[in-house]
Amino acid sequence: MTMRTPMPGDETVWGGRNAVFKNPDSELWLRRMAKKGWTAPTWPSEYGGGGLSMAEAQILSDEMARINARTPLISMGLWMMGPVLLEYGTEEQKREHLPGIVRGDIWWCQGYSEPNAGSDLAGLQTRAEDHGDHFVVNGQKVWTSHGDKADWIYALVRTNAEVKHAGITMLIFDMQTPGVSTRPIKLISGKSPFCETFFDDVRVPKSGIIGEVNGGWAVSNRLLQHERENVAADMFAAAKPVDLGILSKRYAGEKDGAIADPLLRHKLSALRMREDALQLTIKRIAEEAAAGGSAGAISSIIKFLGAELNKDRYEYFLELQGQQSLGWEGDGFTEEELETCREWLRSKGNSIEGGTTEINLNVIAKRVLGLR
Ligand SMILES: Cc1cc2nc3c(=O)[nH]c(=O)nc-3n(C[C@H](O)[C@H](O)[C@H](O)COP(=O)(O)OP(=O)(O)OC[C@H]3O[C@@H](n4cnc5c(N)ncnc54)[C@H](O)[C@@H]3O)c2cc1C
Known part of the structure; x- marks a missing residue:
C-alpha cells in the first residue's frame, strides 16, 4: 500500500455507469493501468488482476x-468487495464481478449501517425473505x-430474526x-456523498449470496478488516493535494530556507x-500478513492511527491559514482555502467511518492485545 500526496486532478471521481473523470489523463491512466491488471496487482490474472506476487x-x-x-483507481470494489469475493465468492461470482472492479467499470x-444499527451492526433489521430461488428484501440503510x-x-440483511449475529447474510x-x-x-461540508437507501420488495436472486445463508457476520467482519486496512490510504489519497512544507512557507514565511x-x-x-x-x-503489517491475505484485527490499528493523523493534519491546515481557512464562499479566499474548510469538516468523519475510533480501540484491546 502506498500513501503519497496526490497531484491535483488525480483520481477518478466516479467510474462505473456514472463515470466522471477529473481530467482526460485520469481516464487514460486508469485504462492503461487496468489493462495490465495493475489497479489490482496481486489479484489473479484470470479475473483481470496483475497476477503479481506480494x-x-x-x-x-x-x-x-x-x-x-x-x-x-480509488474504489470500494477494489479495497473491500474484491478481496472478499476472492475469499468467499463462488467461481461464477468472481468471474462476473472482479474484472469490472479492476477496470473501474x-x-x-x-449497505451496512441502518438508523438503529451502526456500531452495533448486528442489530440490523433489513430483512430478506426466502422465496425459493430468490429473496425479497425490505428495509432501510443509511450513510x-x-x-x-x-x-x-x-x-x-437479516435472514433469521431468532438469532442476532447468526441470522445475517451478505x-x-x-x-x-x-x-x-x-x-x-x-x-x-456542503457535499452530499451519503445516501439513505431504501429497499421495497427488492427481488434478489440467490446467486447474490456471498458465503453462506446466515453466515454473513464472518464475511462482513472480514470486509471491515479490508476497509480498515485501506481507509487510511484513502484519507491520504483524498488529502489536500499540496505539499505541506511549501504551503507552510507560503503562509508562515521562510527564513534560511526553513519555515x-x-x-x-x-x-x-x-x-x-x-x-x-x-x-x-x-x-510491516502488510509484510507480516500472509501473502495475499489480510492483516485481520490489526487493521484496526491502521484505521485508528490514520483517522487521528488525518484529523490533526487538517487542524494544522487551519492553524496555518488562520482566518483564510474559515471561508465558505466569496472572493476573499482562494479555491484552495475554501476547500480546506470543507475538507477540515469532512475529516471529522474519519474517526466514525469504517467503525468509530472507540470501536476500533475496543477491537485492539480485545483481539490484538488480548485484554478482557
Ligand atoms: C464518512 C462516513 C462514511 C460512511 N460510509 C458508510 C457506508 O458507505 N456504508 C455504511 O453502511 N455505513 C457508512 N457509514 C456509517 C458508519 O459505519 C457509522 O456511522 C458508524 O459505524 C457508527 O455508527 P452510528 O453512526 O450509528 O453511531 P453509534 O453506533 O450510535 O455510536 C455513537 C457513539 O457511541 C460510541 N459507541 C457506540 N458503541 C460503543 C461501544 N460498544 N463502546 C464504546 N463506544 C461506543 C461510538 O464510538 C460513537 O462515538 C459512514 C460514516 C461516515 C462518517
Missing part, C-alpha cells in the same frame, strides 16, 4: 511512488457512501433492481514523523 507488487508500488505516479457501495451513483451494493445486487431507491443526505515560525516547524515535523511511522507500520 514482493513484485511492492516493487511496482515503490516504482510508482518514485515517479510520483497517481493512484489509478463497476462501482460498489456498502450509504455514494449510494446514488454506485452500480452494485453489498448489503447485510447479499449483492444491482442498484437498478426495481424497489431500490436512494435519497442523498447533505453534510456539514519561519518555529512552532509551526515543530508541528509539521511531528506530523511528518507520524505519517512516516504510519507508513512503515502499514508496510
Whole structure:
C-alpha cells in the first residue's frame, strides 16, 4: 500500500455507469493501468488482476511512488468487495464481478449501517425473505457512501430474526433492481456523498449470496478488516493535494530556507514523523500478513492511527491559514482555502467511518492485545 500526496486532478471521481473523470489523463491512466491488471496487482490474472506476487507488487508500488505516479483507481470494489469475493465468492461470482472492479467499470457501495444499527451492526433489521430461488428484501440503510451513483451494493440483511449475529447474510445486487431507491443526505461540508437507501420488495436472486445463508457476520467482519486496512490510504489519497512544507512557507514565511515560525516547524515535523511511522507500520503489517491475505484485527490499528493523523493534519491546515481557512464562499479566499474548510469538516468523519475510533480501540484491546 502506498500513501503519497496526490497531484491535483488525480483520481477518478466516479467510474462505473456514472463515470466522471477529473481530467482526460485520469481516464487514460486508469485504462492503461487496468489493462495490465495493475489497479489490482496481486489479484489473479484470470479475473483481470496483475497476477503479481506480494514482493513484485511492492516493487511496482515503490516504482510508482518514485515517479510520483497517481493512484489509478480509488474504489470500494477494489479495497473491500474484491478481496472478499476472492475469499468467499463462488467461481461464477468472481468471474462476473472482479474484472469490472479492476477496470473501474463497476462501482460498489456498502449497505451496512441502518438508523438503529451502526456500531452495533448486528442489530440490523433489513430483512430478506426466502422465496425459493430468490429473496425479497425490505428495509432501510443509511450513510450509504455514494449510494446514488454506485452500480452494485453489498448489503447485510437479516435472514433469521431468532438469532442476532447468526441470522445475517451478505447479499449483492444491482442498484437498478426495481424497489431500490436512494435519497442523498447533505453534510456539514456542503457535499452530499451519503445516501439513505431504501429497499421495497427488492427481488434478489440467490446467486447474490456471498458465503453462506446466515453466515454473513464472518464475511462482513472480514470486509471491515479490508476497509480498515485501506481507509487510511484513502484519507491520504483524498488529502489536500499540496505539499505541506511549501504551503507552510507560503503562509508562515521562510527564513534560511526553513519555515519561519518555529512552532509551526515543530508541528509539521511531528506530523511528518507520524505519517512516516504510519507508513512503515502499514508496510510491516502488510509484510507480516500472509501473502495475499489480510492483516485481520490489526487493521484496526491502521484505521485508528490514520483517522487521528488525518484529523490533526487538517487542524494544522487551519492553524496555518488562520482566518483564510474559515471561508465558505466569496472572493476573499482562494479555491484552495475554501476547500480546506470543507475538507477540515469532512475529516471529522474519519474517526466514525469504517467503525468509530472507540470501536476500533475496543477491537485492539480485545483481539490484538488480548485484554478482557
Ligand atoms: C464518512 C462516513 C462514511 C460512511 N460510509 C458508510 C457506508 O458507505 N456504508 C455504511 O453502511 N455505513 C457508512 N457509514 C456509517 C458508519 O459505519 C457509522 O456511522 C458508524 O459505524 C457508527 O455508527 P452510528 O453512526 O450509528 O453511531 P453509534 O453506533 O450510535 O455510536 C455513537 C457513539 O457511541 C460510541 N459507541 C457506540 N458503541 C460503543 C461501544 N460498544 N463502546 C464504546 N463506544 C461506543 C461510538 O464510538 C460513537 O462515538 C459512514 C460514516 C461516515 C462518517
